[in-house]
Amino acid sequence: MPTLAELVALRAQVRRAPQPRRGRHGVHGPAPSSLRGRGMEYAESREYTIGDDVRRMDWRLTARSGRAHTKLFQAERERLTLLVADTDPALYFGTRVRFKSVQAARAGAVAVWSALQSGDRIAALRGGEPAIPPATGMRGAMRVLDALARWYARPPGDQSGLDMALEHAQRLLRPGAQVVVLADPVAASRVPPVRWTALARHHQATLVLLQDPLETAPPRRELAFRAGARRLQLGLDNATVRLRWKQALVAPAEELVRTLPSLGWQVRCLSTDAEAADWLAPRDASLRDEDRVDAAVVD
Incomplete structure (x- = not known):
C-alpha cells in the first residue's frame, strides 16, 4: 500500500521534471497563466x-x-488542479515493482507537487465520498496526499465508479481548471465519450492510465491464476488465448490513446515499473506511450 511518507518524498522527482510555463507575475496569488480560460x-x-x-x-x-x-x-486567477481518483478493484493488482493502485497514488502525488510548484489550488475526489476541498500551499497538498494514501491502501467497499466521479468533477469545476484523472484502462474505457468531451471543453485535461507489464506484454507460456477459491490455467502460448487477452486488457488503453486526444485530452500510460513522474514531460511521455502501445500488441 502507498504510504504518506512515500508520497511526500516524490516532491524531489517533480523538482527535476520539466514544468509548464507560469504566469509572468510568479506563482503566488492571481496571475495570468498558460491555461486558456475566462479572463x-x-x-x-x-x-x-x-x-x-x-x-x-x-x-x-x-x-x-x-x-x-x-x-x-x-x-x-489561481488555477484549480483537481485529481480524480479511480479506485476500481482492478487497480489493486501488480506483478512488477508495485501494485497499480500504489502507482496511481504516486502519479497523483506527482500531480500534487507539480500543482503546488505552479501555485495552484489543489483538490481531489473519488466516486463514493465528498471531495477534498480546494486549498493552496502545503495545507492543500498534504490533505490530498493523505486522501490518496487512504484511497489506494485497499479496495474500497463503496466504489461508485469512474463515470460518477467524472460527473461529480464536471459539476465542481469552473472553466480554466486543470483535471488529472488516474484510472485503470478498462474502467476508463467504460466512460461515455460525452463525459470526456464535456470535461476537456473548458479545462486542461490529462488522463493517466495505470498498467502492469503482465497485462501489456504477457509471457508466451501457461500461467496459473487464482479467482476467489478457483485456480485457472491460461495457455498464453496459444494464439487465440493471446488475442482474447489483448482484447480484454490491451485494446482498451490503445483505444483511449487513439481517440481521446481528438476530444481534447492528453493521455499518458504509466507502467507499475516506471518512475512516477514519467507522465509529466509531454514530449518524452508521448514517445514512451507510443513505444508502450507498440510493444503491447500481441501477435
Whole structure:
C-alpha cells in the first residue's frame, strides 16, 4: 500500500521534471497563466463548440474562415488542479515493482507537487465520498496526499465508479481548471465519450492510465491464476488465448490513446515499473506511450 511518507518524498522527482510555463507575475496569488480560460487578456481563438459563450465569438475570424470561432482569454486567477481518483478493484493488482493502485497514488502525488510548484489550488475526489476541498500551499497538498494514501491502501467497499466521479468533477469545476484523472484502462474505457468531451471543453485535461507489464506484454507460456477459491490455467502460448487477452486488457488503453486526444485530452500510460513522474514531460511521455502501445500488441 502507498504510504504518506512515500508520497511526500516524490516532491524531489517533480523538482527535476520539466514544468509548464507560469504566469509572468510568479506563482503566488492571481496571475495570468498558460491555461486558456475566462479572463481579460486575449490568448487565442479556436473553432466554436456547443456550449461556448456566444458573447466571446471572434466575428472577424469567423467571417474570414467561414467557420464559427470563439475567443479564449488568459485565466487571471489561481488555477484549480483537481485529481480524480479511480479506485476500481482492478487497480489493486501488480506483478512488477508495485501494485497499480500504489502507482496511481504516486502519479497523483506527482500531480500534487507539480500543482503546488505552479501555485495552484489543489483538490481531489473519488466516486463514493465528498471531495477534498480546494486549498493552496502545503495545507492543500498534504490533505490530498493523505486522501490518496487512504484511497489506494485497499479496495474500497463503496466504489461508485469512474463515470460518477467524472460527473461529480464536471459539476465542481469552473472553466480554466486543470483535471488529472488516474484510472485503470478498462474502467476508463467504460466512460461515455460525452463525459470526456464535456470535461476537456473548458479545462486542461490529462488522463493517466495505470498498467502492469503482465497485462501489456504477457509471457508466451501457461500461467496459473487464482479467482476467489478457483485456480485457472491460461495457455498464453496459444494464439487465440493471446488475442482474447489483448482484447480484454490491451485494446482498451490503445483505444483511449487513439481517440481521446481528438476530444481534447492528453493521455499518458504509466507502467507499475516506471518512475512516477514519467507522465509529466509531454514530449518524452508521448514517445514512451507510443513505444508502450507498440510493444503491447500481441501477435
